[in-house]
Amino acid sequence: MTREEKLAYLALLEEKNRRDNTYQYKNFGDKLYPFQRELIWATKQYSQAMLMAANRVGKTMTGTYIDTIHALGHYPDWWDGHVFNQAPLIWLLGYSGEKIRDLLQTPIFGRRVENNWIGGLIPPEYILEHESMTGTTNAMRSVYVRHGGGGDVQYQTSKVQLWSYSQGQHALMGDSVDWYHIDEEPRDQSIFPQVLTRTATGDQGQGGRGILTFTPENGRTELVVQFQDTPSKGQYLIQAGWDDVTHLTEQTKETLLASFPVHQREMRTKGIPMLGHGRIYDLSEEFITCDPFEIPDHWMVINGMDFGWDHPQAQVQLAIDMDAETIYVTHAWKQRQVSPNDAWGAVKPWAKDVPTAWPLDGLQTEKGSGKQQKAYYKEAGFKMLSEHATWPDGSNSVEAGLFEILDLMRKGKWKVFKGLRVFLDEFLQYHRDDKGRIVKTSDDVLDGARYAYMMRRFAIRKGLVGKQIISKPLIKSASSWQR
Numbered sequence: 001m002t003r004e005e006k007l008a009y010l011a012l013l014e015e016k017n018r019r020d021n022t023y024q025y026k027n028f029g030d031k032l033y034p035f036q037r038e039l040i041w042a043t044k045q046y047s048q049a050m051l052m053a054a055n056r057v058g059k060t061m062t063g064t065y066i067d068t069i070h071a072l073g074h075y076p077d078w079w080d081g082h083v084f085n086q087a088p089l090i091w092l093l094g095y096s097g098e099k100i101r102d103l104l105q106t107p108i109f110g111r112r113v114e115n116n117w118i119g120g121l122i123p124p125e126y127i128l129e130h131e132s133m134t135g136t137t138n139a140m141r142s143v144y145v146r147h148g149g150g151g152d153v154q155y156q157t158s159k160v161q162l163w164s165y166s167q168g169q170h171a172l173m174g175d176s177v178d179w180y181h182i183d184e185e186p187r188d189q190s191i192f193p194q195v196l197t198r199t200a201t202g203d204q205g206q207g208g209r210g211i212l213t214f215t216p217e218n219g220r221t222e223l224v225v226q227f228q229d230t231p232s233k234g235q236y237l238i239q240a241g242w243d244d245v246t247h248l249t250e251q252t253k254e255t256l257l258a259s260f261p262v263h264q265r266e267m268r269t270k271g272i273p274m275l276g277h278g279r280i281y282d283l284s285e286e287f288i289t290c291d292p293f294e295i296p297d298h299w300m301v302i303n304g305m306d307f308g309w310d311h312p313q314a315q316v317q318l319a320i321d322m323d324a325e326t327i328y329v330t331h332a333w334k335q336r337q338v339s340p341n342d343a344w345g346a347v348k349p350w351a352k353d354v355p356t357a358w359p360l361d362g363l364q365t366e367k368g369s370g371k372q373q374k375a376y377y378k379e380a381g382f383k384m385l386s387e388h389a390t391w392p393d394g395s396n397s398v399e400a401g402l403f404e405i406l407d408l409m410r411k412g413k414w415k416v417f418k419g420l421r422v423f424l425d426e427f428l429q430y431h432r433d434d435k436g437r438i439v440k441t442s443d444d445v446l447d448g449a450r451y452a453y454m455m456r457r458f459a460i461r462k463g464l465v466g467k468q469i470i471s472k473p474l475i476k477s478a479s480s481w482q483r
Contacts (some may be wrong), residue, residue: 025068025121029076035240036062039211040081046236047199047209050227052216053240053271056248056256063181063213064107067092068121070179071108071158073148082209087147087156088178089202091195091210093163095184097136100162104183105140108160112138128157165191178202180210185218192223216273220429220442224273228425229312229442230336241270266428273429280430280438281406288409289424292417295319295330297463303356304389304452305382306444307373312336314444315347316423317354318452320459327408327453329416332423332445340380348381353466356382357389357455359447360396385458389451398438401450423449 032040035051039062042049053059069075071090075083092108094100109127110120117124126146133139142161149155161175165186177198186192195210202208216224227237242248248256257265266272266285281288295301300320307313317331331350335343344351362374362384378384390396408414416423423445430446433439 023123025065025072025074025123026076028065028121029078032062032065033058033240033245035238035244038238039063040066040079042236042238043081043209043211044083047207047234048196048212048227048232049210049236049238050212051238051240052212052214052224052227052273053238054242055215055268057240057242057245057271058247059213059215059240060103060183061107063183063211064104065121066211067104067160067179067181068108071145071147071160072122072126073156073158084178084203086178086204087158089175090158090160091163091175091177091180091198092160093165093180093182093186093191093195095186096164096166097133097139099184100164101133101136101139104181105143105162109140109143133162176201176208177210178208180208182210182212183214185212185214185216185221185223187218189222215271216267218273220273225442228273239271241272243270272425279428280402280432281409281427283409285424285428287412288414288416288427289418290328290415292330292419295328295462297461299462300456300459301330301354301462301465302452302456302459303351303354303382304448304450304455305356305358305377306447306451307359307361308334308444309337311441312444313338313343314422314448315343315351316445316448316452317350318449318456318459319462320456324413326413326415327456329414329420329423329449331417332420332449334422334444340376340382343377344380344382351382353383355455355458355460356384357451357458358384359451360388362388385455389454391454392457396454398450401454402438405450405453 035053036058039049039051043066051059051062066081067090069079070084070088073084073087092100092104094104106120108121110117110122110124112118117127122145127143128146129144130140131142133141140162142159145158145160147156147158165188175198177195179202180195180199182192182195192212199208199210212223218224220228226232227235231237242253253269257269260268262284270285272285300322302318302320304316304318305314312334313336314332314334316329316333319328319330320326321328331347333343333347335346338346356377358374358377362372362377364373365371374384374388388396391400405414416427426442426444426446429442431439
């Protein structure tokens with residue numbers, strides 16, 4: 001190859017590299033992980049899709065890529081997400097002007113260098129106009145983007161507006177929004193409802209839609225609880241952690257993990273909401289979990305339940321290895337606004353003929369029928385113990401149960417089958433307020449497990465489940481293990 005040919009070849013490589021950088025959005029989809037593709041899919045099926053993810057997995061990047069495609073109208077052939085037939089009005093929202101500029105504006109549009117846009121997902125020739133944000137250097141209030149067009153088709157103009165939560169909900173008024181992207185959860189609980197209000201008539205009257213991408217640093221907020229526990233028909237939740245990506249090396253993970261406070265590690269690495277300070281069970285999920293296995297017939301089993309309607313009712317099963325003095329949480333289920341019969345249908349395969357511990361409020365009577373709450377569950381099929389959950393001495397101290405269960409966890413004698421998220425999510429979030437009081441939210445499964453633990457003296461051998469036996473107290477002494 002002659003010198004001239006080499007120079008020409010290098011020039012071609014440089015041009016290819018320039019085009020790849022300029023039009024990087026075209027090949028961006030090839031690098032997406034399954035959870036990122038799932039978010040795209042969810043935008044077609046649901047009007048509100050939430051990606052609650054760990055740090056460094058690419059949650060914001062996923063969102064800005066979707067924003068870019070909607071702004072341009074250049075939908076790839078594989079795209080199975082929502083499609084706008086008209087140029088949309090897009091809202092991008094974040095904590096502050098600086099955060100919006102750095103986390104949303106720059107990835108999408110790039111930086112302004114000598115009056116030119118450089119380095120964003122949207123090629124500079126597609127950026128038609130912009131309006132600057134007051135009070136934040138190089139931050140934009142609005143950016144206008146060429147949408148579609150080509151051949152005989154006239155292009156339209158997408159309008160992308162950038163808003164900070166610090167402006168308050170009153171700034172978010174007047175427009176009919178087609179698409180929104182909320183990056184990082186607003187502490188002001190009025191922001192999200194206001195955004196939804198603006199989308200009511202969006203997308204040509206069909207109703208707008210959008211995504212939320214954040215790491216749950218604020219814990220189990222109302223918004224998180226809604227998506228996790230009581231999602232509406234239009235809401236969809238995706239959680240992603242370090243195990244869902246391959247771009248983080250083991251060395252990087254190790255370094256990052258060491259930099260996180262212990263109480264934040266589940267949130268930072270798995271995208272699990274944590275309140276951290278004041279956690280009652282201050283252990284990692286990995287420390288208490290084990291792989292599921294078949295429970296031996298000579299082990300003891302007992303169920304526990306927590307009643308509920310407005311908050312979820314819960315059903316739990318404990319298996320007890322008497323030789324090793326170890327308790328295993330083998331089954332757990334919860335759901336709100338379900339009847340005793342529906343609950344029985346959900347847990348019957350593992351709850352049938354197993355003694356079930358229940359709390360004091362099972363003695364409450366219904367005004368119309370005069371029947372106690374526990375009676376409805378007994379009629380549904382549950383094998384309800386004759387008395388509500390107490391310790392052998394007749395007391396029912398909550399603190400005693402928490403202390404003993406935590407002690408067992410720390411000794412490696414309280415294990416939870418992997419995959420029981422309804423138990424583990426509550427375990428990670430169970431906490432006290434700044435006055436030391438237990439916060440009575442999202443604790444239904446934990447309560448059911450505690451009732452079962454308190455009444456484990458009435459557990460039966462697994463091999464005897466379904467057989468006619470006379471139930472006798474399993475344990476009569478009053479040691480710490482045998483209360």
